[in-house]
Amino acid sequence: LKQLLFKNPNEPPLVFHWFPVIGNTVTYGMDPFKFFFQNKQKYGDVFTFVLLGKKMTVCLDTRGNNFILNGKIKDVNAEEIYNPLTGPVFGKDVVYDCPNSKLMEQKKFVKFGLTQDALRSYVTLITAEVEDFVKRHKSFKGQKGTFDVPKVMAELTIYTASRSLQGEEVRKMFDSQFADLYHDLDMGFSPINFSFSWAPLPHNRARDNARETMIKLYSEIVRQRRAGNVKKDSHDMIWHLMDCKYKDGTQVPEHEIAGIMIALLMAGQHSSSSTISWILLRLATKPELVEELLAEQKQVVGEDLPALTHDDLSRLPLHAQVVKETLRLHAPIHSIMRKVKQPLVIEGTNYVVPTGRTLMSSPGVTAQMDSYFPNSSVWDPHRWDEGANNYEDDEDDEKIDYGWGTVSKGTKSPYLPFGAGRHRCIGEQFAYVQLQTILAAFVREFKLRNVGGSQEIVGTDYASLFSRPLAPGIVEWERRSKA
């Protein structure tokens, strides 16, 4: 009754809830997209709900995406929301633990490090890693069998990302101490830490120990390299960061190189392992598409399938479309948040949100709307075939230079799995290279299908910062007989 009687016409409608602090936490937490769509129908594109005692104002559709993601720095802020969670994982002076101007410089370092030469070398390294993995992994013994896709892919992507982006020393350490450290550090992203990241709980102590040890290990790699004890024969990001300088002329200190590398490891690992898992789970419901992908490779590189190169990837449109379509339905980041810095009128409404309020955007909603993507719930990579409206960067759209790159605002696009604006992803190219290369290697090696040929697909686990398929997700594989 209170919620109905004391409605402020300038405040967005408040989603109904029974209990003050719990609010809508459970319904949102179980399935954020269902929650967004239901409330969009009830209240429109702008509404407020209560998450763990805090008011969140959601702004949906392309206008909402644009309002939040392209918000001005004086109006909206990311670091105050994210740093309590990410600070203790990445460490000091990097990403959200520093002024935004410094993050922009750090993004520039990374973006400029992902050169064509680097990406070219990564295709070779990732292919080698996948080939080695499917030979030695216990799930792939013999001629056919089954594997738990999310579990096995989490393992594989950590090897592929570390071998390419992180460099040889880190890759070697993943065979020993790094895997445990990574696991402990990752606990820093557990759901309870949205409220209790500072608390002296056992998993937070393990996280802090893991971070300190990892920073020491990365710093030692930098020292060994600087001392000339390691030959510079790769394009990994550590070498690149060692050569970078901030605008004021200072080098990137060791602990910051470590922090940036940890951030890249975490950002890349969760998003890529979830996406490649969804790709394989979806393909297993359409085994004929796996054959179509193989046919595409044969047509482009030849029947005998020589090693794939970076140039080949751009000539495999269906492989790219499989990634693209999977990110449409399974974007790993379901909610993007910002803190309001001064009272703001929400674009296109009379609503005003006060200072301190959290704004929430979810570009995954427009990606699943029938008005933009007919039969939106159907996973169909061919919907992106040439000639279809693929919502690529709109040529008329305003372009902005953030120091790390000039990006289109994406104002009208309903497809923004990598975000937009100053916080937009800089890992997109690397993610595509990694995902397409793993996909191509799997298609060459295996036929895939769901157990018993079913069309079922597992549900989504939304419990963490990044969503992923619920484990187990078992799929049948059959090795292609070598001619």
Ligand code: HEM
């Ligand atoms: C930012 C998605 C892979 C590094 C973002 C954002 C999204 C996103 C939506 C914007 C977050 C916000 O506005 O708050 C994805 C997806 C990926 C992916 C879907 C893969 C499928 C990667 C990889 C890396 C990476 C591989 C590193 C190599 C970053 C960084 C930011 C970012 C550094 C900037 C954060 C900021 O400026 O606040 N990503 N990402 N991402 N991502 Fe990715």
